[in-house]
Amino acid sequence: MAKPVSIEVWNPNGKYRVVSTKSMPGTRWINLLVDQDCRVEICTQKKTILSVEDIIALIGDKCDGVIGQLTEDWGETLFSALSKAGGRAFSNMAVGYNNVDVNAANKYGVAVGNTPGVLTETTAELAASLSVAAARRIVEADGFMRAGLYDGWLPHLFVGNLLKGQTVGVIGAGRIGSAYARMMVEGFKMNLIYYDLYQATRLEKFVKAYAQFLKANGEQPVTWKRAASMDEVLQEADVISLHPILDKTTYHLVNKERLAKMKKEAILINCSRGPVVDEVALVEHLRENPMFRVGLDVFEDEPYMKPGLAEMKNAIVVPHIASASKWTREGMATLAALNVLGKIKGYPAWSDPNRVEPFLNENTPPPVACPSIVNAKALALPVSKL
């Protein structure tokens, strides 16, 4: 028998029971649900990562929908429990949904929502920040100051890499990868090489236009290339940022062999998912190549780091905060709530999850649709004509 969990309740007499496994930023998401006759229950348990058992207790006997988190294991057990409680709506408060077994959700007829777009720029900005911090050794230099070791300017003190004119490599040039590429190309005048299963047409168009702009202004134009293989990116780029989804094809995409192909002074950034990198191999590589640097937002055994990583001076580590801007986190909560609400109310799926702005405008009511349902096709949900 699962232990009871502590909850905060909004609109106790609401017709539909919606559970959020965590408190989420902002109040718009709560208001949108309450206005549509939902009783909203927010888990206030102090424990950071809820177990399957905890979530079963939250779902209870009657539950119309759940907003969950990327740290939770949404598989057969939870979808079966939700379905038994009458629920057909779930949304991750995240764009990535590698924690969700979509086949299991399909089996129980549960719609699975995610939150694309609203976190694209925020996540890309953190990847760009880590790139600069690693190139210019900002975290090491900060530690040096705080330790009282600075006793005057020196020609060799914390010398790092100039980004301008170097090559940035992007693996997975989707929404976030493309936004990051644009920041690095436009902001630092870096050349671009990228690898993706698909051509990033809009990104290429942007870089081409920017190169023409630079040339017209008498500056060295930037160059760009879609690589035929990932290894080409690893060999040519000075800064490599990982932005693919996590699935079977990207698990340990960066391993011992691939690390060995990178330049000795390269910078590797990971703001995708931890298991995209073999972290044990990475620690060994960092140890053997002190000029190689990494910036990591995500970890293979999150929230833990592999032994040795924390001691590496050439690693910058932050706790999965890439999407952590106020506007983005409030927007993620809104999209997740609207995914669940829309499914409960029988709304169609939005036709283009890359265009979610209409759901985020606080001054107008959101469109009558679910912003992003990843298994809409499998469940044969109608698609919005808007």
Ligand SMILES: NC(=O)C1=CN([C@@H]2O[C@H](COP(=O)(O)OP(=O)(O)OC[C@H]3O[C@@H](n4cnc5c(N)ncnc54)[C@H](O)[C@@H]3O)[C@@H](O)[C@H]2O)C=CC1
């Ligand atoms: N650290 C953080 O806080 C955050 C992490 N993420 C992660 O970033 C991922 C990407 O998000 P978006 O850009 O919105 O998704 P997206 O779907 O727009 O982009 C993913 C790209 O990866 C490419 N891809 C898939 N398999 C590949 C492979 N084997 N090799 C190379 N490329 C491959 C896809 O073709 C696509 O272009 C999410 O799935 C999530 O895991 C997203 C937001 C915040």
Ligand SMILES: O=C(O)C(=O)CO
């Ligand atoms: O959205 C995601 O996938 C995250 O990792 C957190 O923003």
